[in-house]
Amino acid sequence: MTEVTETLELKLVEPNAHKHRKLSETKMAHQQALEAAFGAECTTQSAANDVVVNYNLSGYAKNALKKYVPQLCGGSYDSKELHDDHPVRFTNEGVRLDHKPQNAIGWYVKIPHHDDYHLWLPAQPNPEQRAWLEALHAGDAKMGECRLFDRGGEWYLHVVATRDVEERSTSSSASETPIGVDIGEASLVTVCHRDECGSPTTPNLWNDEGKQVRQLRETYFTATRRLQKRGSERIAESYGDSLWRQIDDILHTVTSEVVAYAAQFENPVLVLEDLTHIRENIDYGSFMNRRLHGWGFAKMYAQLRYKAAEMGIRVETVNPAYTSKSCHCCGERGTRPAQATFRCTNPECWVREYQADVNAALNIADRYLNGESHLREHTGDDDSVGDGGPFDRPARLPSRC
Ligand SMILES: [Zn+2]
Structure with a gap:
């Protein structure tokens, strides 16, 4: 240390x-x-x-x-x-x-x-x-x-x-394990990476925690609005504080678990989407929700960064465009028939339907594998516009297998 x-x-x-x-x-x-x-x-x-x-x-x-x-x-x-x-x-x-x-x-x-x-x-x-x-x-x-x-x-x-x-180990002989980290709504965090043969392995989803955070946030909005209407500003504030503390506790638990998950692999690198490029790609009801969702991102990113540093684990960011809309196998733009489902529309591809968050986490890890972590220029601001772009390549698979 x-x-x-x-x-x-x-x-x-x-x-x-x-x-x-x-x-x-x-x-x-x-x-x-x-x-x-x-x-x-x-x-x-x-x-x-x-x-x-x-x-x-x-x-x-x-x-x-x-x-x-x-x-x-x-x-x-x-x-x-x-x-x-x-x-x-x-x-x-x-x-x-x-x-x-x-x-x-x-x-x-x-x-x-x-x-x-x-x-x-x-x-x-x-x-x-x-x-x-x-x-x-x-x-x-x-x-x-x-x-x-x-x-x-x-x-x-x-x-x-x-x-x-933790000081980073200087022995770089071991190959890296880039772990894609997708932060979302349904699953608060999803992680996945590829094994030495390039196959997706050990995905992990924090679904229950996503649900808990959503519920606490809804409680916050309905309860504080009601209290404010009754003129109980002070009660609304202290109640709000306690709800946000509960959310923060969940975020801390999850970010600690993500870092512990990464630590079990050889030479891990946590790969996140570049926050400065993030555009909302989920439809939120209100501006407030949108802002608070942004808050959740920023808070989890900051927590992941300092906890990863504590354990000597590197954090890299990649361009987030289309990570949730591309197929991790063939690179084709697919569809999302349901929040949790990605469907590949390429008839040549073996992927028909895939867990959407795991698909996104793999795309994030692959961006890093493909050497795009330092690619700062940005071609598509919006994840919903299908205008092609440089991110259609599937992962460069290791040659050992
Ligand atoms: Zn595909």
């Missing part, structure tokens, strides 16, 4: 006037305490404590200052630089991260103000750091020091995070 560290950036979303003032107060008190402690040449934590204790700051900011000031005073720090903007530092216990995927801005951070007062603010993370946020939220990454600062009138929080990852 190796410990990796990253600084996560969260932009605090439009604090209202009250919160903006509180953040500014914290920043000012921090700057004053820092300058005073530096001016008093505090070279020890207890000397710094005697100075910073007098300022209206949270214990988390004071504790961070106690550690920081002796480092400054011990070094060759130019006091003039003190007037530059210094971020407000907090020890990790003071900051909390929460996720409410049902809200337009799903992430929230708790920022200490002074001893018995803190602020919760919605925060926009860097999308590239989603896996880190999921790991932090699940307690699979550790939070370190946090730093609050403003830049051009906007507030940001930097969170130092660490987690363990």
Whole structure:
């Protein structure tokens, strides 16, 4: 295991006037305490404590200052630089991260103000750091020091995070096992790969979990709508939170199982559809459902990424166009007579009907096998348009069989 560290950036979303003032107060008190402690040449934590204790700051900011000031005073720090903007530092216990995927801005951070007062603010993370946020939220990454600062009138929080990852084995003599991962509705996740002869093997579907998530989501919509109609906004919110926690638990269970499934094979590679290219290909009733479905994708992707890294398993993405509409055997565009059924219309092909999610998972794995993992250009935005394209080739089968 190796410990990796990253600084996560969260932009605090439009604090209202009250919160903006509180953040500014914290920043000012921090700057004053820092300058005073530096001016008093505090070279020890207890000397710094005697100075910073007098300022209206949270214990988390004071504790961070106690550690920081002796480092400054011990070094060759130019006091003039003190007037530059210094971020407000907090020890990790003071900051909390929460996720409410049902809200337009799903992430929230708790920022200490002074001893018995803190602020919760919605925060926009860097999308590239989603896996880190999921790991932090699940307690699979550790939070370190946090730093609050403003830049051009906007507030940001930097969170130092660490987690363990398995170093990838460098012996590449073993051939890879690309495992196609299809994330869907009926089956929440479907995985499948090809054996050394190229035959589809050991498919696994998480059908029950797909059903549970659908039911919880429906309960959420009907119950919160009813509660909101009756004016019980607060009950609706807390009830919604508990339902989403149950969904998150299911997603965590499933993503852990997917990674454990992959780990049993030789040199596994998890192959996912490139999220930035995903267009909905299932008909959803409402915009809301669509957005929440997107949320499920993003959340599961982030969880799969960090859990795979923990076990040293690679994750690759491929172009998603037509993965659910092409035959994994002959490459022909087929039909979907039912949600769970793929039908190949090529009379020469032995495939008549096939489990649709397994067919899609195989196509995803085959894209990687065919070396398309780095193909970024995109020829068809929509999975429903049959205009041909470069993805009609069946898998390049290994020559051993
Ligand atoms: Zn076929």
